Each structure stands twice: as structure tokens, then as C-alpha cells.
Amino acid sequence: MTRLDEFSGRLAFALDDFQQRACVALEAGHGVLVCAPTGAGKTIVGEFAVHLALTSGTKCFYTTPIKALSNQKYADLVAVYGSDSVGLLTGDNSINPHAPVVVMTTEVVRNMIYANSRALDGLSYVVMDEVHFLADRFRGAVWEEVILHLDPSVRVVSLSATVSNAEEFGDWIQAVRGDTTVIVDEHRPVPLSQHMLVGTRMFDLFEPAHPSVTRSAAKRPARREVNPELKRYIRHRMLLADDSDGRSRGGGRRGGGPRGHRRGGARGPSRPDLVSRLDREGLLPAIGFIFSRVGCDAALTQCLRSGIHLLTPDEAQTVDAVVDRHLEELSPTDEEILGVEEWRAGLRRGFAAHHAGLLPTFRHAVEELFVHGLVKMVFATETLALGINMPARTVVLERLVKFNGEAHVDLTPGEFTQLTGRAGRRGIDIEGHAVVVWTAETVPDQVAGLAGARTFPLRSSFQPEYNMAVNLLGRLGLAGSRELLNRSFAQFQADRSVVGQARKVDDAQRRLRKLDLELIRAAEDRGLEPGGALAEDPSGNDEDFDEADAADAQPYGGFLGYVQLREDIRRRERDLKFERRAAHNQSTVADLAALKRGHVIGLHGGRHRGIAVVLEPAAQSVDPKPLVLAQDAWCGRVGSRDFVNPPQVLGNMRLPKHVDRRTGRGRRDLASALRSTGIEMPRGRSKKRAAAADDRELGRLRSTLRAHPAHRLDGSDDLFRLAERRNRVVREIVSAERVITERTSTLGVQFDRIVAVLAELGYIEIASDRSGAEQVTVTASGELLSRIYSESDLLVVECIRAGVWDRLAPHELAAVVAAMVFEARRESFAGADAMPGNAALRRALADTVDIWRALTALESRHRVDATREPDTGFSVAVSLWASGRTLTESLAAAGERGQLLSPGDFVRWNRQVVDLLEQIRLCVGPGTRLADSARAAVAGIRRGVVAAELG
Structure with a gap:
């Protein structure tokens, strides 16, 4: 009996074909890459790797991108193999x-590799669940680092959602890991029906296949047509909405269109109506994806205000028992501030919200x-689609637009597939259902395009960072580090794109x-000498024409020389324009770098116009971005791209020592004071510099052009169109x-x-050795940096080296470390000039x-992306919490625009502060004052709700 037979014999279901093929390859000693839709059962392959490790007496690491998934997988494996055989490491x-x-987040195994941990001894398999996460622009590089660094003897089991370039990804893994079997399966075990x-009224999105379509034809991929009845009904509702809106305004609609539709009959149903409809249709349980925490909470509140009850009294009692078990660690005071009773009330009726703001x-x-x-x-929110085991019969999307942190953008086909992939419970549902709620902005053809796309291409986000660089140099040296970068998926994709560009060059x-x-022939027909760099191929065979055999004439002789002359003039004009622009930009950069606190300047471009006062000078000279506050109370950094002309100092404004730019009221008061200075924008703008018409080279080229015999030709001649x-x-x-040059050298x-x-x-x-080769030695400071894994890693170590945190009390150290990790949501950024706390902490x-x-100035000089500015928005809250204050006080201190910081965010930021504090403690070594602090x-942070979550 094979080990696969042993494994599958314990399962309550038969393996699908793709699972069988992947497991067979794994038992044969191959690595595997499995790409299959959400819910298809990819994790079975990872669990077989666990079985192989246990039966062979070796080790298996099961990695996931998020801690919630690690916790879930740990519980699953313990249920099968027992707690003695399974461990958990999440930080x-x-x-x-x-x-x-051992189940762990991917960062943990990366850190083990860099530390040469003994835990890697005997490792035979590493499962990389959700490996497509390597496209994540913040954390994706970790996946590539692990794949590149693992010992060649370790078999990697890569599990990915369906991506459109699975073959390319598989080719890369085969190139860097050796023998790897790539298995792509696009079949959903539970079919998905699309609705609007x-x-x-509920409609099928697509027109049903015609009965006359043969079985073989139905299997071929084809563009499915949108249901015509759906389109007709939408047109009818739009007409009714227009008519109703027009009558409500007395027959005239100013600015109608979509705005009127939203007020009229083109709205979606209320949340309670939506839930009732799904219940009547037998489409519950369902997940309604709303791309906003506030929207999720509002939807829950609307359902609570309705009379809908989805659970029986017995089921409600079972809910109480589960809730009580999860709340054991909370005190009555905590329960009150966390709103436990309202949360419990929703659960007892079958409703809930799920987002990162929740505890x-x-x-x-x-x-x-x-x-x-x-x-x-x-x-x-969409975080639920990252692999959490919450399969539903139905998924509902209210909108096809989400906020990505910077702007509202349309969902991509990959995101749509990931979200709707939650619909359909294997072994329970015959089919899953994806429902898009129609509004005036939702076009059925757009929905059909998302539903019919072959998901998304996987693009590498790999790029070197400080911690990565020092670890690579310590392990591999300079040449070895560069060689590893050349083996990354990022470089692999760049090289493949270079092949395409090279084909373009050959074709051109x-x-x-x-x-x-x-x-040449057209010029000869007009009695002109062809000249130029090429002459006619004497063989007359265009395909075999060889430029090396061409006759070389005068630089601008003949018609081809004339063509080249025109091109050289165009290029010279372009270069001069670029030089003028560069000189102008240098002037703008110099003026921006020279701005001082209190200078009043004018803003001409973008959304903000009028006068503005400088609150904080630029921190760097290459790309200076001073912090300003405009007369409309907008506050932000401005750079050279924000100015058509160099900024002009229009006057000065006295500023208080500590400026309140964190609150809306503080910004408004400051803007009012700015307007009252009487400083005004200049009425006219300075003129742009004139074109460099006196450029000698350009003048020479133009004179040569005018004297050229071909210049007398009619400019509309076909010859010029050919040229x-x-x-x-x-x-x-x-x-x-x-x-080609850029892509082959970027990394x-x-x-x-x-x-x-x-x-x-x-x-x-x-240093250089005797052969002239460069040799790199990692210093003691570099060893310290190699053990700090943070977005602000270099800044953290620079502060440790400078000793500026050595004398801080524990709660003060927590506050300053919080500034290294905290990143406010949207417009609540506190920045570096908001210095909270006592004198020692402020110092x-x-x-x-x-x-x-100083660091960003150095980075600017070396053209390295600047380290993120410290943000003190969470510093007061964590300082209070670490010093023993209540949850109520601590949450209030972290408020944004009058709103309490959500409990989930409070715990999450405390987790990150604890993580970095632990790294610092281990790095500086025992017995030091900083380590003790x-x-x-x-210890001060690990209490109450935080202790309940950190364990």
C-alpha cells in the first residue's frame, strides 16, 4: 500500500483528479505547484505533505500569509494528528x-532561514498556502525569499488561486527549485451561478445556453451573452426612474442622470429586504461583501432594527454558549466599552459583521x-476572502468599486473571482450563487466581463530592502547576492518581457x-541620390538585405541623409526642451529646499490654490517636500511636481511653537489666521523661459537642412510620408x-x-581582495540590522546605535516604538511633529x-526610497495602556476625528508594538537597560483584551 493509499483511506471523500495527480507527484519526490479555484480543495495536497513528513520521520512547515489562517490550520491538523505532533509559530x-x-506565517520561516535556525534541520517539506500572495506589494517579497533560500533538498508545495499566468510561475519555480510538477485545474467542484x-427581482446574469448547442461545443470557451430579459427590465426601471424624477421636479430635471436614478427607482434594496429575499429564495447562509468597516456595521444595525429573526430559540441558546466561551477573558468593564450586548443580540438573530476593526x-x-x-x-470586508474557512451558499456584492487606500477603483477580475469564490459549500450545495446588486452605476456587461475573465496575472513585488540586503550579504557575499536577485521571479518576468521587447526590435x-x-527607389524615381546610411541591396532580396553591405555616403548626403537630418533636428529640439525642463525643475527644487518655517508661498496647481504657509521645512534636498497648510485648511506635503514655476516667498507668518495640524479645528483656525495676514497671490504668473533659439548646434542643423537639395521638394510628397x-x-x-536596458538592470x-x-x-x-574582486564584511551593526524585521528597520537600528531610547521608561519606550510601526488610516496622520507625552518622551x-x-537625506542622495516618517498617532494610547490605564482611556487617546479607535485596530497595533519590542530585546542582548525596558x-501591554488575543 502506498502512503497515498494510507492517506486517502482516512478521508471521507474520494480525491479529485487534480488532487490525485498532485499527491502522486509529491510521493514520487517532486515539488508541486497547484493552481485551482477557491474552495476546490487545494489544501488536501498540503495535508498530504504533512502525512509524508510524519510517516518518514522528517519535518514539515505549513506556512500561511496571515495569523488567522495559521491558527485555523493548526486547529485542523491537531484534530487529525494530535497536539503532540503539531506546533504553531506566529510571532x-x-x-x-x-x-x-509546525504551522507558521511565511515571515517566520524566512526569519529562520536568515538566522540559520537549527529548526530547519530535518525539514523535508514546506507548504506555501496562498502562494499568490507574493504579488502583495507590502509583504510579497517574503514568499520569493523563502522559495529562493530553502535548501534544494526541501520539497516546496505551492498552493495558489487560479492565476492566468500559472505556467509562467511554474516555469520560474522549476528554474529555481528544480523538479516541480505544475498542476492547473480551473474546474469548480461546486458550480457557480451568476445573478443580478x-x-x-432576481435575474440570471447570463443567457442560458441554447438546447441545440452540442456537448462538445459547450465545452469550448465562448463569450457568454448577457441575459436580454435583464437588460430590458433595467431599461424599463431607468425610464420609470427618469419619469418619476421628472414629475417630482415639475417636469424639468436639472442635472438628472445617475443622480436622479439613485433618488428614484434605480436604488438597490435595503439590507433587511435583501436578507429577506435571500431567505425566501433559500440562498442563506450568505456573505455580503461591503468594502467599508462603517458600511458593514451600518448594515448590521439596519438588520437589527428590522423584525427579522433567522434563528430558532434553541439555536439562539447555542449561540449564547459559544459567545460566553469566547468572552471568558474579558472583564465586565471591557464588555461594556466593546458593545458586547449589541454584538450578542445580532448573533442571536443570525446576523454579524466581520472586519479588521472588530476585536x-x-x-x-x-x-x-x-x-x-x-x-x-x-x-x-474583503479580508474575509483571504482563505478564512467561512464558505457560504451565496455571496452578495453591493458595489463593484472599492477604496484602495488612495482612490476609489473598480474591482479587478481577480478580486471578483476571489470574492465570489466563497459561494458554494462542497458536499452541501449543488451550486453556489454570486449576486450583484444593481444600481444605476452597475452595468450588466461590466459584471459579465468580471465574471467571464480568467482571473488575474501574478506579478512579482520582489525588491531589495535593508534587512534583506544585509542578510543576503552575510550569507552569500556581494556576487552571490546579485546572483540570487537575478534568480527572483521579478527578474524572471523582466527577462521574459525583454524577450518580447527583443522580438519587437527584430521586427522593427x-x-x-x-x-x-x-x-531609395522613390528618391531615384524623382532623380535624387539615395545617399544616407543605406544603399539598395544588389540581390533585390529584401529578407536577406544586410546593413553591413550598405554603402556609406556623406553624413547627410542624398534623400536618406535628408531624412536623418530632419530626425536629428527633432531630437535636438527635444533634448533642449528636456534640458530647459530639468533646469526649471532644479530651480524649483532649490527654492523648495530653501523654504523656512513660516514662509508664505502661492499654490497654483492641483486641487489647492491660493496662499499656503510652511509648517515644516523639507527633510531632504534631492526631492524636497515641505509640509504646508493652505488657506482652505488643507494640510500636506508639496513637491516639485506641484509647481508650474518655482515657488515664490510672498511673506512671513508667525507660528506658535506647537502647531495643531492633527485636528480639523486646529487646521481651520490656522487657515483663518493665514487669511487674516493680508498676504495675497500675485496677479500674474512669471513667463516660461523662451526656447533656446540661439543654440549653435540646432542652428547649424537647420542651416544644413535649408541648404539640402531635398528641401526644395513639396512637403506633401509621398516621399515625406514614407520618411x-x-x-x-x-x-x-x-x-x-x-x-530592455532598464528591465535587465532595475533590481x-x-x-x-x-x-x-x-x-x-x-x-x-x-574591500577588494588580491584579484580585485569586492569582498563584503557585515559589521556588528549590520548583525543587529539583520535581526530587525520592520518597515522602518534601518531607522530603528540607527536609533538604537545613537542611544536615544536607552533611558526611557517602559511605557515611554512603547510609545516611541509605536511611532515606528503605526500608520494611520487615511487623513488621521499625526506625523513626526506631534510630540506627545512627558519631556523625556518628547525629547x-x-x-x-x-x-x-538625516537618514532620508542620505537616502535621497543615493536615490533610495525614503524611510516612512514616524507617526505618533498611536503613541499616547500605547503609553497609557502599557502604564496600566483602562481600555476606555487608552482607546479615547487613540481617537481619530472624534471617533474611538476600533478595538480590533487597538489590539492589532499593540501586537505590532509587542513584536518590534521583542525584536529589540533580543537584538540588544540581556542585561542592557534597553532590553530590560x-x-x-x-509585560505592560500583555494584559486585558490584548493578552486575550496575544496568548
């Missing part, structure tokens, strides 16, 4: 870490109740040769060759710049900001 939790099977809900224990309770059928309708060069022949076609092809070749250039920063700061030492924060400014700060 927050460490349970049985020396077990033969228009008012109270994690609340989310875990919702997930457990949903799995057991005791939550019928959950309103969730063939077209260029043919155009040259046409031009312009030729020049376009030449420009196409130049552009493609430039792309290497970034890495070399980071190495230069590290060398200048003393984290590495570079430490001010010193930290000074170090940050970090240990005490962690």
Missing part, C-alpha cells in the same frame, strides 16, 4: 515549536458560528530595411532598446544603491525624528 504564539509539523438583483475574539466567534450554520448573514528592424528600400513612417520605426527601436541598480547606504553608515565594509521622539531626517513594556 504572537509559540506552541510546541519543536514538533515535527434588480429591486426585488479578534469577536471575529473568531463569528467564524465558528458561521461554520456551524448559526450565522446566516455576515456583512464583511526588418520593417526599417523595407522602408529604406522603398525610400515619417521610417522615423517612427526608428523611434520604436530606440524605445524598445531603452526598455541590480536598487540593490547597489542600498549597499551604498549600508556601507556609508557602517553596516557593512567593502526621544524629537531625537528620533532628527535621525529620520523592552521586556517590561511587553
